[in-house]
Amino acid sequence: MKFNYTVLQRFISYVKIDTQSDGNSKNVPSTEKQKDLSKVLVSELLKMGVSDAHLDDKGYVYATIPSNSEKKVPIICFCSHVDTSPDCSGANVKPIIHKNYQGEDLVLPDDDSIVLKLSEHPDLINQIGNNIITASGTTLLGADNKAGVAEIMDAAYQLINNPEIKHGEIKILFTPDEEIGRGVDHVDIKKLNADFGYTIDGETLGSYEDETFSADGMQILIKGVSAHPGFAKGKMQSAIKIASKIIAALPKNRLSPESTHQKEGFVHPVNIQGQVENAEIDLIIRDFEDEKLKVYEDEVKNIALKILENYPGATLEFQITVQYRNMKKVIDKYPKITEYALKAIERSGIKPLKRSIRGGTDGSRLSFMGLPCPNIFAGEHAFHGKQEWVSEQDMQAAVRTIINLAMIWEEEA
Known part of the structure; x- marks a missing residue:
């Protein structure tokens, strides 16, 4: 099935909204400006027809895509975070699309000392012919994790506009303050009411991570x-x-x-x-x-x-x-979570890469809160700095993977 992808346009729009979190703030969310993006996401979901999409007072977006299957399918949640890292400015981001990348150095125009080199970013070797998105050299890009946000939003759009794709009930969760370790502090697990989840917050194309620090x-x-x-x-x-x-x-x-x-x-x-x-x-x-x-x-x-x-x-x-604790102890109790994720990546025409995260995700804590939640690639690279990048094609592949994963849970039910 071919899709009229919207992920690039969404991503370019989202990264222009400053959503930097602040570890020194005692507020919830730590910065009010994170809600600026969350409000946009709720509006877009409502326009798609996701009627229960809403933003709560703590900065969390909840939404439900109803099942269109006659089967009893486990409820799956897809989750990404809206905030960007305090390590580098996220204000006035100017995204640049470098089309048809051919292995050349990418010199960022607002600071020509910021250069993406193939020798320093080995994953670029797999991007020949693709469209690379960077910031302009004075800010981070925000692919961590607005790539994941855009991918979930596009997957929702495709599922709603292609009703022939069978799936169970799907929950969408967008969290604030992940970058400062508070991403799930105020998640209402009972309201979310999902059986299993996947964060879309990983790096290299095809990567799947069921283990964190x-x-x-x-x-x-x-x-x-x-x-x-x-x-x-x-x-x-x-x-x-x-x-x-x-x-x-x-x-x-x-x-x-x-x-x-x-x-x-x-x-x-x-x-x-x-x-x-x-x-x-x-x-x-x-x-x-x-x-x-x-x-x-x-x-x-x-x-x-x-x-x-x-x-x-x-x-x-x-x-x-x-x-937080290594989520692998929880994920290993439910082997289908991993089995279906790897199958979805393969169905998207990608070789799965099973990895461990030298860090944590919202899924680390969600897993111990009752929602087993490994991590799937979003395509983001060199996060938290001015050399951050992502490719349009990798984001499209993540959209396909989310859709395929929803289909596989329905098929196997």
Whole structure:
């Protein structure tokens, strides 16, 4: 079946809306501007005929495409997030379509120091002849995760306008604040009422991910001894200097993001702040095995306490926050979720790539909230930076995969 794809036009429209989230905000959602896109999505869904599409006060979009099958089909949810990363500006994004890519360097016009090179982006080798979308060089693009949003929206459009495609009831969920780890904090699972889900938030064409890091947050609170710097000899014990020494003593050739890959975990300081009397270090702890998180945390504690021995007047406090856990423990209980996803990718004319995510998705936590939810490719690359890109053809392939997945769940029911 051939489709009159709308995914590119939708994507270009969505990335122009600034939806950057803010980890320092206590609001829900963290930034009100995320709702600017969510309101557009609700309006478009209503125009398609998805009559229950709505935005709640927490910034979540819920919608239902009714079943057109006589069978009792499991209810499937497709989910993406509307926010973009705080790591790079998402304001005034100017998307550029580089048509018929032939392997050349892509120099972004608003900052010619930002260059996409084949040698640095190996997935570009599979894009010869395709249309590559980038930003202009001063912002991120927002393919993470507006590519997924646009793909779900186009798939909904195709299903509604091609009623001969049989499918069960389909739920659509768009979340805020995924990039700051709060994407499903306020999801109403009961209202969503889905049996299984898929986030559309992956990278390379054909990738399917049923495994994420397990993740903890670790906070080290340092209380030093303050004194007037002119009279501080033998008295001052600077919390800032203690914090600096702790960070400097962390492993460098192992257990750091810069020195690990594949299934290797890490310890990573993400924030440091303080004064002479008080300082705070925020770290993220990551591994695919839950048990290793405590091992890493104990190592950090031992490093910090060893340094503290040189500061007898200072004290340390450690706080551990559970962030999310490897969803594979849940996904493996429902083998059809993976079986049907891989079949849908193959049916779309793509070779499936089964991978593990060195990070997390909304699906990590949704899986433990009662909605088993692995991750399917959206085609996004080099996310969170000015070299972010996606191809039109990969987005179209993701649309086909979503549609095929809906069909396969109905066929197998």
